[in-house]
Amino acid sequence: MVKSPASFATAPWPVVGHEWAIRLLQRSLASSTRGPRHAYLFLGSPQVGKSTLARAFAQALLCTDPLQRPCGTCRACRLVEKGGHPDFHLIQPTDRNGAVDRQNGLLRVEQAGEIIHDAILHPVEGQYKVFLIQDMHQANDSFSNKLLKTLEEPPGYVVLCLTAHDRNSLLPTIVSRCQVLELRPVDGPSIEQALVDRWHTSPEDATLWARLSHGRLGWAVSRLTSSEKGAERRTQIAELRHLAHARAVERLQFSQKLAAGRNDEVLFPLLALWVSWWRDVLLVQSGCADSCSNVDLNDALQDDACAFDAEEVRAFLHTLSRIEGYLRHTVNTGLALDVLLLQLPSPR
Numbered sequence: 001m002v003k004s005p006a007s008f009a010t011a012p013w014p015v016v017g018h019e020w021a022i023r024l025l026q027r028s029l030a031s032s033t034r035g036p037r038h039a040y041l042f043l044g045s046p047q048v049g050k051s052t053l054a055r056a057f058a059q060a061l062l063c064t065d066p067l068q069r070p071c072g073t074c075r076a077c078r079l080v081e082k083g084g085h086p087d088f089h090l091i092q093p094t095d096r097n098g099a100v101d102r103q104n105g106l107l108r109v110e111q112a113g114e115i116i117h118d119a120i121l122h123p124v125e126g127q128y129k130v131f132l133i134q135d136m137h138q139a140n141d142s143f144s145n146k147l148l149k150t151l152e153e154p155p156g157y158v159v160l161c162l163t164a165h166d167r168n169s170l171l172p173t174i175v176s177r178c179q180v181l182e183l184r185p186v187d188g189p190s191i192e193q194a195l196v197d198r199w200h201t202s203p204e205d206a207t208l209w210a211r212l213s214h215g216r217l218g219w220a221v222s223r224l225t226s227s228e229k230g231a232e233r234r235t236q237i238a239e240l241r242h243l244a245h246a247r248a249v250e251r252l253q254f255s256q257k258l259a260a261g262r263n264d265e266v267l268f269p270l271l272a273l274w275v276s277w278w279r280d281v282l283l284v285q286s287g288c289a290d291s292c293s294n295v296d297l298n299d300a301l302q303d304d305a306c307a308f309d310a311e312e313v314r315a316f317l318h319t320l321s322r323i324e325g326y327l328r329h330t331v332n333t334g335l336a337l338d339v340l341l342l343q344l345p346s347p348r
């Protein structure tokens with residue numbers, strides 16, 4: 001049965017924000033002439049909601065409710081959510097032994113071979129067969145080249161959903177074969193509301209994590225649900241504030257420790273936290289305390305706003321941004337971090 005576009009337009013999706021992208025996907029679902037495209041590429045910063053949206057789209061494609069897709073409650077919707085639908089395939093980066101490793105793993109050529117093999121077989125239950133390939137920026141060239149074969153002449157029932165941080169890390173021939181959806185950060189109030197409504201967070205915590213998340217709901221939820229990560233943030237801010245009062249020799253010891261065990265999963269979030277702190281200090285100094293992110297540490301922010309010179313704080317924020325860019329493209333971590341630590345503002 002072909003459904004009218006109107007029946008999809010009112011269906012709620014289990015996604016916070018990204019309304020324009022939902023509308024675009026709904027339109028492609030409802031198009032009775034073309035139907036969905038063969039491939040979609042969801043771009044955006046980590047944990048902004050790419051996979052959540054792609055999974056909701058997979059639910060909409062496979063849902064069996066006659067009026068509202070995705071309904072969220074039919075067998076197909078529930079199976080896609082749990083990853084158990086026979087026509088829904090999730091492909092993630094793995095380590096050498098085949099264990100999922102989304103941080104440091106790769107999408108490997110054997111996995112592309114499996115996709116090609118699976119794509120030939122008709123769907124078991126639904127009208128479509130959906131492949132969600134996460135983290136395409138971690139695909140090696142042989143994976144990408146092999147996947148291109150599927151993208152060139154896919155069977156009509158195959159829909160590929162790819163996620164990646166940005167398009168520059170992908171082969172242009174892959175990008176050009178996809179409908180690209182570039183997800184922007186979700187607005188703070190929507191994240192705050194979702195944390196209260198869906199994760200039953202206290203309003204104070206919701207404000208704090210929504211502001212620190214920079215529009216990434218997944219990031220906020222991962223912090224909220226891990227008390228360890230919440231405590232870690234306070235420790236890291238205390239450490240930063242201590243370093244700002246420390247002598248050069250102690251700052252350099254810290255920089256060397258950070259450089260010696262360089263782990264980008266630790267380093268870049270730490271630098272982002274430092275940015276949030278000094279930005280807040282500057283906001284307090286400018287009389288805009290209401291806009292601060294670290295709302296639970298107001299007293300400490302007030303103290304630092306008095307203790308440090310605003311020009312020095314501003315200059316350090318510039319240095320942080322410059323060094324962060326440099327660290328993303330260099331192996332000389334030690335030198336970059338030494339410079340950064342030595343330029344930390346000192347109390348006046």
Ligand SMILES: [Zn+2]
Pocket residue numbers: 062063064065069070071072073074075076077078
């Ligand atoms: Zn359903």
